[in-house]
Amino acid sequence: MAGERAAIEVDGLGVRFRLGRRGRRSFKDLFAGSSRRNRPGEFWALRNVSFRVQHGEAIGVVGRNGQGKSTLLKLVAGVMLADEGHVSVHGGVAPLIELTGGFVGDLTVRENVKLTAGLHGMSRAEVAERYDEIIDFAELGKFQDTPYKHLSNGMKVRLAFSVVSQLEEPILLVDEVLAVGDKGFRDKCYQRIDELLADGRTLFFVSHNEKDLRRFCTRGLYLDRGGLVLDASIEDVLDRYNADNG
Template sequence: MTPRTMTAQPAIVVEHVSKWFNKRSTRSFKDAFISWVKRQPVRSQQFQALRDVSFTIHEGESVAVMGLNGSGKSTTLKMVSGVLRPDEGQVLTRGRVAGLIEVGAGFHPDLTGRENVFLNAAILGMSEKETKERFEEIVAFSEIGDFIDQEVKHYSSGMFMRLAFSVAIHVELDVLLVDEVLSVGDAPFRAKCNAKLKEMAAQGVTMMIVSHSAGQVKELCSRGIVIRKGEVVFDGAIDEALQVLEG
């Protein structure tokens, strides 16, 4: 443990968290239709996405959560964000938390970019005054220019993601949760996003990042948590975590 984490308060505490989902046993629409016609109940079975997951992230830490597809890493992030609730255990967070999990989830297609900035910023906990103060900065970072006054349903996916990302990173926050969103945009924009995240980390923002990019997590994180089949199998230095992930 570094001197920084020894003196810092916990920002995220995940204690003995387990989560189950129902998995339908019918294998196709045809099977489901036959079951419906015959008035047979559609059987479902429980799938355990997380099993007794525990870790603590201290204020100012940047931690990567890694694993193969289906390992449970995104479910873990959604637990911390409050999008999902654990079936067992508890998740505690300190301060204002913003999640780049489903970027633009709070955007409305029939509203303009400008209107959506205010809507999404409010969802993320910003006051109208705060948003007005940061509005020009948000638009400049997103690089969408005059499109800010067009309805977002006319945006390309790249424009949409850039604006949503820009809103989230300009919120006054204590904890930032990032889930695979830095694949958005072209290489220069991704580089700018990484630079902004490094700047936020230097300012003491706590970060929990899910990413498949070894280069990105090495640049942003000093610690890695590896999840395999819903269980934490490693929690330690980022270089060792990447070795465990590849092993």
């Protein structure tokens, strides 16, 4: 549609960390102003990164470990603030990242589904309507009244993916979550993401798995040393990435 804003707009993005124990800058540093940039002991995780993601696009983000991919995903998710530039996200996000965060160990599976889905914006009526589907997808029908802390790691991931993938938000943020679980569960995850993409969702996908990137994505972003090296088709991006990294 003419004039429609992009799903994700990133302009001149920069994020820096302080090397050593303190990590990000202190409040004192924040109030010191931009004149103190590039001081010794600071590291730019991202710098001068700009791109647009249109509604309905499937974007794969590639790069070696430590090159800014997960930092970029957290900025898009709104859980981290930029030091330079800005990120604009037009539409709600379903964050398939750090999946098991937010669950409460002493609460049962049933209670955690209601709590977590509610925190992600589902109404009580929506949770009640989708509860059985969430439990069936996670294959936890026999464990609904079991405290979350007694679940295996695989069960926890299945439950988290099942809850978040039920959200109707138009933008999916995915960070390596398809690398976990057994083959049967991964196949279910693949099918679920296929369904969401067919429904017109936007995908922003960080992964090292070329097979997954080629399956889901049509366009790629290649990050290296905190900068955007290439924004092109996923095939061209993977070819360049592999050529650069042997």
